Amino acid sequence: MAEISGSQWCARFPGSRSVNDLAVPFRNSVVAFLGALHTAVPPATVVVNATLRPPQRAYLMHYAWLIAHGQVQPSAVPPMAGVDIIWDHPNAVSAAQAMVNRYEMAFVAALTSNHTKGVAIDMDITWSGTLHIKEADGTTQTISTGPRDNNNRELQAVGRGYGVIKLVSDPPHWSVDGH
Numbered sequence: 001m002a003e004i005s006g007s008q009w010c011a012r013f014p015g016s017r018s019v020n021d022l023a024v025p026f027r028n029s030v031v032a033f034l035g036a037l038h039t040a041v042p043p044a045t046v047v048v049n050a051t052l053r054p055p056q057r058a059y060l061m062h063y064a065w066l067i068a069h070g071q072v073q074p075s076a077v078p079p080m081a082g083v084d085i086i087w088d089h090p091n092a093v094s095a096a097q098a099m100v101n102r103y104e105m106a107f108v109a110a111l112t113s114n115h116t117k118g119v120a121i122d123m124d125i126t127w128s129g130t131l132h133i134k135e136a137d138g139t140t141q142t143i144s145t146g147p148r149d150n151n152n153r154e155l156q157a158v159g160r161g162y163g164v165i166k167l168v169s170d171p172p173h174w175s176v177d178g179h
Contacts, residue, residue, distance in 0.1 A: 004086045005064065005074075006095040010102040013056040013083075015115070021052040023118035026176045029163035030121055032136065036162070037125060040133040049172055050122040053115035056083050060099065061109035063087060067096035069108075107170065120175035121164070125150050136161040150174075 003009075019030055037044040059080045066072040067087065074092040089095070103109075114120030131143040135158055143154045150156075156166040165178035 002084045002086050004089045004095065005067075005092060005099065007098040007102040009060055009085060010099055013054045013060065015050050015054065015057055016052040017048050018051055019048065019121070021118065022121065026119040026163070029176075030174075033159055033162040033164045036134045036136075036158070040127070040131050042127060042129055042131070044125050044127040044131065044133075047124045048121060049124065050115065051120075052118045053109075053113070055112075055116050056080065058109050058111055058113065058116050059083060060085070061103050061105060062111050064096045064099035064103070065105055065108040067092060068100045114175040114177070114179060119177075120173060122170075122172040123150075123174065124172050125155065131155070133158055136163075 019027060019034065022030055034046060037046050060083065063072065063077045067074050067077070070093075074088040074096075077087040087096075110116075115122075126149045128148060131148070133141050133143065133155075135141050141154065141158050143152060143158075145152065145154060150166065150171055151168075156168075159166055159174060163176065164174045165176065167173040167175065167178050
């Protein structure tokens, strides 16, 4: 049965935070990089926020953002099989904004992305002091410069060696190709 848009939709079609849901061989690259982070001295703290995003969730996020930001009229949103949502109703813009807020979106979600393909991970990485981390080739990289998080260029280079590439413009986003 069809239901109007609103924040109640955000709990449906949940995204995954499990590395096991990533596509192979990217999953293997992530597991290796995470292993290096966990065995680093001192060990890095890693919080995985998102891995695989179901296409239905991407659809909801994408159009909620566009409606909330006045970039598409609710009546112009195409339907998606299996998502019986009514976008066009009197409170459409506020309902879409409630969805954007509940999803904690900072950018418009792509309909098809590395997240929907299982080749992206959103994660926060932090550490204190100087990090000694194994690179993919087995050598040890010493990272003594800041910042001590995802934004560290030396850490990003280590990740790239494992095939986990940082998208610099999106703080938690790493993927197979940097997008």
